Amino acid sequence: MKKSVFFGAFAATALVSGMALAGTLDDVKARGELICGSNTGLTGFGAPDASGNWTGFDVDLCRAIAAVVLGDATKVKFLPTTGETRFTALQSGEVDVLVRNSTWTYSRDTELALDFVAVNYYDGQGFMVKKDLGVSSAKELDGATVCIQTGTTTELNLADFFKQNNISYQPVTVQDDSEAQRQYLAGACDAYTTDASGLAASRATMPDAENHIILPEIISKEPLGPVVRHGDSQWADVVRWTYYALLIAEEKGITSANVNEVAASSTDEEVKRLLGVSGDMGAKLGIGNDAFKNAIAAVGNYGEIFARNIGEGTTINLARGLNALWTQGGLQYAPPFR
Amino acid sequence: MSETHAQTVTYVRDSMLPPAPPPVGERGAVKWLRENLFSSPLNIALTVLGVLIVWWLVSASLPWWLNSVWNASSLGQCREIVAASAGEGATGACWAMVRERWHQFIFGFYPPSEWWRPVLAFGLLFAALAPVLFAGQKRNLTLILGGVLAYLVVTLYLAGAPGVAFALSLLLVAGLLVVAQVAPGRLLWFTLIFPALCFWLLWGGSIWSPIVAMAGFGVLYAVFRFGSPFIGLAPAAGAGVVAAALWWLYIDHAIADRLQAALPFAIEAVRSDLFGGFLLAIVIGVTGIAFSLPIGILLALGRQSDMLIVKTLSVGFIEFIRGVPLITLLFTASLLLQYFLPPGTNFDIILRVIILVTFFAAAYLAEVIRGGLAALPRGQYEAADALGLDYWRAQRLIILPQALKISIPSIVSTFIGLFKDTTLVAFVGLMDPLKGVTQIVRADINWKGIYWEPYIFVGAIFFVICFGMSRYSMYLERKLKTDHR
Structure with missing residues (x-):
């Protein structure tokens, strides 16, 4: 039963408690599942529906990360965290990444030893x-x-x-x-x-x-975004570039519906690199070359995620505003993918 | 008598008058009202005030109850239906939310195809409790087991349990019914294996892991039994615990895996994060209650002990756990423990919470039971000594039965408190019925803005369970009443 785990864990504690955490990317791959710290329920951003499936704006980013790392957007375990437990859950390694409407502030970034890797929603x-x-x-x-x-x-x-x-x-x-x-x-x-x-x-x-x-x-200013543990740059890169990939996809007009078609026919070099058609970009990050393509195919680009969960046309009916792409007067801007 | 007087004293009546009814003011409802409600100016004023308050409450909430809507797909639709049927501006309860989400309040995210497992475990829980609650009373045992049988037939059918499981569970309860007729005392054996059975039903996986884990207790008992004639009771008990710990640490897994490989039998494993709602509350509550009582008794005895180390440890444990708020302990369970555990260990969160909730309740119980022990007259202890009973026999036969009887109301209060405290697990992100599930329901855009309905629904279920516990404790007090006060 679980008692053995209990005793075993305590016995092993003394031996290994000093060991540093291994790379989160390797942990997630070995586990075969991403553990995503989510909200205990926030309309439009993350909540389980009547049949227990999590949906929402933040939830889709978690799914995208799972698609990038594991090639399967369903391999996510959502761990609800409260306002009090969220950062400790991340620090203690109980979750791999926190996508939970957390505002990026100076003290959270420094004192709490967290890394905010991107801003997926500019709120106020x-x-x-x-x-x-x-x-x-x-x-x-x-x-x-x-x-x-x-x-x-x-x-x-x-x-x-x-x-x-x-x-x-x-x-x-x-x-x-x-x-x-x-x-x-x-x-x-x-x-x-x-x-x-x-x-x-x-x-x-x-x-x-x-x-x-x-x-x-x-x-x-309430910049909300995904958070990872301080000191694991590789994992921070994975999360950050998953998010940027979704932005670039919107910029280039790649959607979940046309991603395969674009991958086959596009002549745009950046698109080809993003979708793993040319170059060896995924390997630099320790993931597959078609990783970002998987993510876009699974959840769509940033604009699609926004429109599906909180955008105009949903009941919540939020305008893009600051969250429009930089080309349309917003703040969402991804560095070049090369 | 009347014959003689009839002749001599003519004005004496020889037959009884039929008794006249008391005056209107001295009988029936009027008397009751006069005596209870209008006996003095102050009482008259209070009565009028009370009636006004009740009137105000009823007139404010009755339309809301009467306009209840059961069929709708969102709060907005509920409001439309209420407005259509009761006019613009009317309010009405929207129970359609309960209709759509009841399963999350009861089972959390437990997979629907496996709902029959918690349902079965819940039924068997009563079968396992019956021999403890109504020891040896054939009539009550038969009633409860019959009730469990009927419950299982209906609910397992509704939950769509597989045929084999359906037949096996009915067979099991029917078997227990037979045992109850023949040898009611033997039913305790089922109570003993129930924890393992329940664990297996709820979490699933290989059947061998709970069996092999239970065998650890067998190892403990065997070592204790065969060791005690040679090395004495206490050392044998200690050796038994060590042997059992070794069993669980090193042998358990290997044997369970081998057995599973040789004779594979498993049901679908369900992860802890899928538990929620009342399933979670009852799992935590019942486990906490079942384990905190024995621990609490030991702590209470330890606190009264003459042995310095035992006494110090007991006092330290009780005072530390009682001095810390439960939420702190829950945060410790959910966050701090993870720091101490080796990276990558996934030590089940529900188990962590159960352990700390049990400790918490045990510390309170220890003090409650200590009160019972202190209330016993000194003579009872001396009588036990005079009879030449050793410590454990004296406790078991004389002291504890009386001390526990005295403490029943407080013990049950602690249990009820513990059960209601299970809702606090919401603060560590578990899906308790009151806050956790309510919050995810409210996060659904269809039900956002719903306020009273989930609270009333959850509160009603809590009330039924706690009221049941309270009635049982009153029954137990009446049954065990031996004094003549």
């Missing part, structure tokens, strides 16, 4: 108010009661914003998004503040969505 904190409040800018919220989740960076951002604009507010602290939505709808607070993507999802599911507006001010 916004406000939602009822239309009949007659407010069109966050600066008019003087004296308002604001619903805010405790223990998040949004709480600090809020304090900064109101202080800078020399206006006052009254916080109504809530525990999570569902409670916030409930309080806001019940009229316990005039405004609800959290990441703009979260506001959009909340608004989309309100019984009277047309009576609520999201104010234009975005008061903070």
Whole structure:
């Protein structure tokens, strides 16, 4: 039974606890499965559906990484992590990569010994108010009661914003998004503040969505992206370039539907290198040459992932905004693939 | 009597008047109302206030209950149906969410084709508990086992269990029923093998690993039995534990693998991360309850012991575990332990949580039982000594039966608390029914914004289970009541 594992593990602890972690890439290959630290459930970004399949914007990036490393996008185990456990789960090696709406900040990057390898979603904190409040800018919220989740960076951002604009507010602290939505709808607070993507999802599911507006001010930068352990550059490269491959695919118009066709017919050298038709690019990273092709075939390019999970046309209905490609006025920019 | 008086004293009545009914104010509902609700100005005021509050609660929530919607595919659709049937602005419960997601509240992500396994394990749990809860009472045992049989017939059929498993489990319970008629005491053997059976049913895999692991206890017992005449009780017990540990560490796996190679018999293995909902809560709760009681008793005895090391260890363990919040222990289980383990070891998270929850409950139980021990009159201990009983016999025959009886209400309180505390595993990312599953349901765009329904659903199931435990403890108290207070 598991008791043997228990005793064995304790006996072995003394012997091997000093050993450094082997390369994550080799670990994942040996295990035959990627363990991806995911959210405990965030609309549009990562949650299991009624039959237990994980779907979402972040989930698709995990699947892409699995497709790159193992050639199979289904070989992912999603380990739900909470706001408290996420970074420790990564540090202790319980997960290989964390794709869980984590904001890239200075102290997380340095003190926590983590590496944020890319930004897959540029978010920012916004406000939602009822239309009949007659407010069109966050600066008019003087004296308002604001619903805010405790223990998040949004709480600090809020304090900064109101202080800078020399206006006052009254916080109504809530525990999570569902409670916030409930309080806001019940009229316990005039405004609800959290990441703009979260506001959009909340608004989309309100019984009277047309009576609520999201104010234009975005008061903070929330670059969200995949995180890996510090000091394993090879693995960081794998995650980073998986993500860039999805961006390049969108830039070059490669989709999950036409990837095989493009691989066969394209004359673009960068595309040929990306899809493993020419050159020996995969080997430099310790993965197969057709690895990125597998990823694109499995989950599609960045634009497809965005459109499928959170983009315009879904209930959440987020515009690309900052997350458009650099060629379309956004911030998503991948270095050249050569 | 009346004959004589009838002649002499004419004004004395010779027959009884029929008793008149008491005045209206002194009988029936009016009397009850007067005495209980309107006996003084203060009580009148409180009654009126109470009625107003109840009225307010009912009038506020009744429409919500009455407008319940059971058939819808999203919260938005629920709202449309409510608006269509009860008018614009009406509110209504959206139980359609429960209808669509109930299986995640019950089984988590457990594969649907294997649902019959937890269902079967749950039924057999009662069959295993029965001989403990109702020792030797043929009637109650028969009732429970009959109930389990009926439950299994229905649920296994609904869960689509394979024919062989269906037949075997019914045969097993029918066999237990027969044993209950012939020799109720023997049923305890099933209770002893149930943990291994349950583990195998829930996690699956080769049947040999639980069997060989259980054989470790056989090794322990054999060493203890054959060693004790030569080296004494305590050293023999110690040697038994060492032998069993060696068995589990070095021999267990090899033998289980060989047996599996020779006689392969396995069911589909299910990983721990697929466990969730009430399956998870009950696995953690029941295991914690079953193991914390014996550990708690030993700790309580250890704390009262004269042996310095035993006493110090017990006190240290109890005070440390009781002094730390359960959430800290859970974080330790989920995060800190991983640092100490060699890289690449995957020491099952549910097992880690169960171990720490068990320790936590055991520390509380130890103090509860110590209270029971302290409540016993000194004379009971002296009587045991006077009878010439050794320590363990005195504890087993005289002290513990009385001390445990005194502590029943507090022990059951601790158990109920432990069972409800299993929801705290949500903080380490496990899918407990209250927060974990509710959160993933709410993360679905179709059900985002749903608030009371999951809480009410989960709360109702918790209530049924905890209320059952509480009623059983009251029954047990009545049954064991021997004093004449």
